[in-house]
Amino acid sequence: MDSDTFRAGQKPEKLLARRSADVVSAVGDVSYRWSIKEDLIEWGEGAEPLLGVTNPECVKTGRAFGARSLSQKGASRYETVMYSRESDNGGGVRYEIEYQLVDDYGGKRWVEDRGRWFADADGNPEIAVGVLRAIDQRRVRDDQLVRLSTFDELTGLLNRVRLKGELSDVLTQARTPSAFLLLAVDNLARINESYGFDVGDEVIVGVAERLGGMSRRADALGRYSGNKFGVVLRNCTHDRLGDVAERLLGSVRDQAIQTSRGPVAITMSAGCISLPFHAQTVEAALAHAEEALMSAKQMHRDSYVVYAPSREREKMRQRNIHLADELISALNDRRIRLAYQPIFSSRSGEPEFYECLIRLVHEDGRIIAAGSFIPIAEKLGLIGLLDYRVMELAIETLRARPDVKLALNVSGGTTSDRMWLDALVAQLRSDPGLATRLTVEITETVAIHDMAEAAGFISQLRDLGCQIAIDDFGAGYTSFRNLRALDVDLVKIDGSFVQNLIENRDNQFFVRTLVELAHNFNLPIVAEWVSNEDEVAMLRDLGVEYLQGFYLGEPSLDLPEAEAQSAALG
Structure with a gap:
């Protein structure tokens, strides 16, 4: 009911009589007229089924109707009309509320009550006319939405x-x-x-x-x-x-x-x-x-x-946050570099290939070694980005230097990173000659963590022409079964077993055992952390094919020119 109709001078009784039959009832609503002073309610057609009463006489008065209403404070029709703070300026005062009604069958039903009340000469509510609409289905939907937004x-x-x-x-x-x-x-x-x-x-x-x-x-x-x-x-x-x-x-x-x-x-x-x-x-x-x-x-x-x-824990967090920012910045600014450490033939004394080691160039020019940031990068989930950049740099080096072979380390997560592998495949297929000069190193512990996944990773790289090395050999659960299952080309003995090799008989026994194990599968061996000439001699006598360590050659940001690569072993 719009206010313009009332302003035209028509009485609400006439409006109700004219429209209730052909409009309100047609949509299943029920109209009413409440004479407040006499406390009498006149109901339109369809009141019985909507209200759930067998006889509309039982809700003929406002008091009787109110007794069936279940509403929160301020939400009943009586309170809404009688305690309204608004004034009727001739067009009535609009109200709209929702509440429940108790029917004759012990049930409860939700209704929406929309109408207007009109004042007498003193400004007090005299008549209210409105429409009730059944809203049970809507309330159920609303309650379901509320429950879904509130409860698991x-x-x-x-x-x-x-x-x-x-x-x-x-x-x-x-x-x-x-x-x-x-x-x-x-x-x-x-x-x-x-x-x-x-x-x-x-x-x-x-x-x-x-x-x-x-x-x-x-x-x-x-x-x-x-x-x-x-x-x-x-x-x-x-x-x-x-x-x-x-x-x-x-x-x-x-x-x-x-x-x-x-x-x-x-x-x-x-x-x-x-x-x-x-x-x-x-x-x-x-x-x-x-x-x-x-x-x-x-x-x-x-x-x-x-x-x-914990102050120490908070300091560590702040250091981690700072380092994460530094790593991202270094990646964006192309300040991730490769250092190349030579790996020598124990027989010829010549460098056979170079291991690519990651370095971070600080903004002030300082070179930061991998041990200072790789553990944090792994913890913060940034190692994949670093592995990707290292792979790009290694491919660039192979293209620029057709005279060198490189070994590339990958982290545990990268062996299952489809995007990293797809990127490497694309690079090598565009230039197939690169693959024969590239060795990909995975640690033994990563390989045996998921043998099937590692075997699939290795197989795809070998199909491209790459060689595969098992790094940190002996640090995991080395067995004949593991070596047989992984179709690799090279094993690198974990440096902790080479350290103090001359003085430590346990290390001598362990290295000898690992060498025999690898040679049983015709796999050449790299010994890491070689630190003196006596270790060189002993490892050579044990049959180790390749040697690596600071004593023989430190990592360098620059590769030596082909004619400058000379023997470093006696």
Whole structure:
């Protein structure tokens, strides 16, 4: 009903009579006219089915209708009209509310109530005319959307967004000491693999029920991610945090979770943090809880760690952040360089090939060795970018220097990096002659971590014409089976066994054994970390074909010219 109709001088009674039959009823709505002073309601057609009453006389008065209404404070028709702060200036005062009605069958139904009230000469509500519309289906949809935005679909617990909201509330109020626990099911991947993902879901639901049974009414429990749960503990002091964590872990540990495949025994680990003492923001609280959880997992299963600030840890983080920025900047500014260390033939004394070692050129010109940044790059997930750049530089060198052979190290993650391999394949196929002068080195520990994946990686490189070397040979679980499974061309004995070779009989025995093992498969050997002439002689006598070490030749940013490459061994 628009205000223009009323301003034209038409009475609301006439408007209601004219339109209710042919418009309102046609769309399933029910019109009404409420004479407020007499407290009488006149209902239009279709009132019985919409209101769920067998006799409209039972809702003939506003009082009777109000007795059937279930509404929050301020949401009933009576309160909306009678306590309105607006004034009727001739066109009526619009209102729109939603509430539930109790029907004659014991059920409840949602309605939307839209209308206008009109004032008497004194400005008091005299008449209200409006329309009721059934909105049960819409409310169900809205409730479902609200539930999906609030609760985890699988467990019925608070979802991540709402859990963070509860955490924010605790930090904002900060009236009493509180805490946050982040708990993770140990080895959920193993459960999924052994029993199936459906059983894994049953385990998650079972854990939710256990934790819910241990939580207090004031606590907020939610599912943080796949196998992780978060608990916001209100009114929990730091000294009680360990006891709470142990009680929650025990509730899961002490009794197996019943599933459709039978009982499944599980454990959990937890990271705990006191609030607001050790975190003033949600992001900081979550980060510290994740850190404590990671520490708990590194200890052993079924453990918890309470976060404690550490200046050394923060300094290390700042160093990591600074180094990450420096690495990205060096990559963008082309300040990643190769240093070439010669690898000599033990017989001829001539350099046979060069190992490519990564270096970072600082902005001030200083050369930074790999040991200063590679471990951090691996931890921060930047090693793949560095491997890619090293590969590009090695290919450039092979093109520029057709007289040299190079050995290129790759990290563990790169052996499964499809983009790195595709880029190398593209480079070598465009210039097939490069592959015969390139040796790709992978460490033994990486190779045996996933033999099938390593074998596939090696096979593709060999098909291109590259040679493959096993680096750090002897540092892993060397066996005849491993060497037979990996179709490699060269092995490099881990330098720790060459170090102090003359004085250390254990190292002598180990090197001799590794040499015999490799020669059994007709594989030539490189000995690293060679440091003196006596080691050169002993390794040569043991049958080692190639030697590498600072004593023989240090890494250099510049390759020697072909005519300058001379014998370095006596």
